[in-house]
Amino acid sequence: MADGPTINTIAERAGVSIASVSRVLNGLPTRQETVRKVMAAADELGYVRNAVARSLKSRRTHQVAFAMADVGNPAYLAMLRQIQPVLKAAGYRLVLHSTDAVVEDEIAVLHSLGERYVDGLIMVPLRVTEAHLRMLATARAPVVIIGSVPDGTRVDNVRADSRTGVRLALDHLHALGRRRIALVNGPLDTVPGAARGAAYREALGDLDLPYDEDLVRIGDFYRADGARAVAELLAARPDIDALMCANDLIALGALDVLRAAGRRVPEDVAVVGMDDTDLAAASWPSLTSVSLGSAERGKAAAELLLERLQGGESDPRVVTVPPRLAVRASTAGPAYGKYTDGKYTGETHAGGKEGGA
């Protein structure tokens, strides 16, 4: 494609100065005759008043960035699904950043706000470092953080409450009569791993159940890790009657092993996942799972940011989204729908619409 007309070629064609063209295109007061000449030249040259030039004037890009670790992570996708329509309805385009779980990438995104390619940013940091806090203090555009930030940080902030989430799950299992509840956790040097481990221990205490190190297994957050951990656990402690899993993929791995080992779910071992992804409802038996409100957190973050973009100057706000327990067949829900005379009644919720593009 050939280069289009520029401010310089318009000035030449119109026989006026570059400064005059700049004034006209930026809507500054200019003599009528000059305006006429510049607009005529711009039209003749096929000049399209572009978004970049407009934003130079208004200092608005009508773009908002969303930065998270990994586009493939269902929790972030649940946020994205909510953020996108809220911003679209308000006339903002969404710029997507995937930071690959690299802190330096997150810092670079914060730094790039100085380039003014977006009007604001929603970020889900893996953990909030000193470098984050320094960048946040001088950010050149409004930022909303999904995740916890240290007290006193001057930034809008949307939080989950995984501690209460784990507590809901353990209360549920306890009420079902389970007393040997194991934890299959992710790495303890991640924020979710550390938080879930501490919450498990605390909830056991509140329920007057002993904390038993043998019942805690650590792997990564994938299905194969869950399977490996539960296979070892079953050999070491065949008496377990419930599994609290740190996410849904780990729980799917647990179901694989329990099935292969001939343990009935939930009769012999009840299983709970976390994040309540689409996979929970798709699995069999369908999976009871703690929802940490990813969708709600995304929506809240988008709304907080919009308020700032519309000029809200209030103090930083903290929104905490309460967890929910989605009870399904892996603990206590009905295992089967009913089929009679050509009609099926039962839960059939899973996922978004698929058209198969």
Place this chain on the structure above:
Amino acid sequence: MADGPTINTIAERAGVSIASVSRVLNGLPTRQETVRKVMAAADELGYVRNAVARSLKSRRTHQVAFAMADVGNPAYLAMLRQIQPVLKAAGYRLVLHSTDAVVEDEIAVLHSLGERYVDGLIMVPLRVTEAHLRMLATARAPVVIIGSVPDGTRVDNVRADSRTGVRLALDHLHALGRRRIALVNGPLDTVPGAARGAAYREALGDLDLPYDEDLVRIGDFYRADGARAVAELLAARPDIDALMCANDLIALGALDVLRAAGRRVPEDVAVVGMDDTDLAAASWPSLTSVSLGSAERGKAAAELLLERLQGGESDPRVVTVPPRLAVRASTAGPAYGKYTDGKYTGETHAGGKEGGA
């Protein structure tokens, strides 16, 4: 935030003309003394040379748009997961458009290319209308279409082959001895619905199986629609021995009903889905599914676009991604992994990593 310094305030401070500031900031030849004055004034005023100003000069935004119907659709997400890293590695930001399956929204995205807020566009249109073709013919930036376009359209194009995909599934079911293979399809006025219906009929013909209207059911592309259709089908035609489903959600609904009706999968009825989403491996029995290569199509589209952005001037190219059949327990795969002495062996693949942000 207060407005930062502008070209006008810099000119005032430097005691030079606006045109001079413009020349300096755009890197055009200017007297050394003027350059020095402008840069000093810009520094004093805390002027940050911004991305918008840079792109005015270079006519590059270093942004690429991806436009699809629905952020919640796993097939588009599979594309997005591949597009994002390819563009990121090449230094492009990704702008996401969700068109909500509205043709006018797609046209608006094509039209907005005239605003030059992106350097290029990858689009998955629901169907290609006359209005699309008009906009494509005069697009102000390179476009890659994922989906079919009419022959002779001057646009890079990445296609799936759902016809061969359906054929792979029916060959597989036929080889397993199935002869009463029903189709649970989506609406026939959608591109995938129409294509899958035609492919089913053609494949039956090639296999010398009769086409029986009773065995074809139409609903929407959701799990509940699949359940409803299969419940009716079981009542009308209890002799079916296989189900070809137009996507994975429909197939999950089919599994729900078959389980409730006491039909064993795959012994009594084999089930095949399409799109090979994460849900296929998460379900139980795990679901045999036709992959139409969403991930591969996304990657191919991103690579085609990058070539154009790097100045490639070749004729429009068409890339067709061949389908694959992922065989799992719902037709012929092993139903169980194995557990022995604290070790589990079996398939545990599903989904991306979840950290639970």
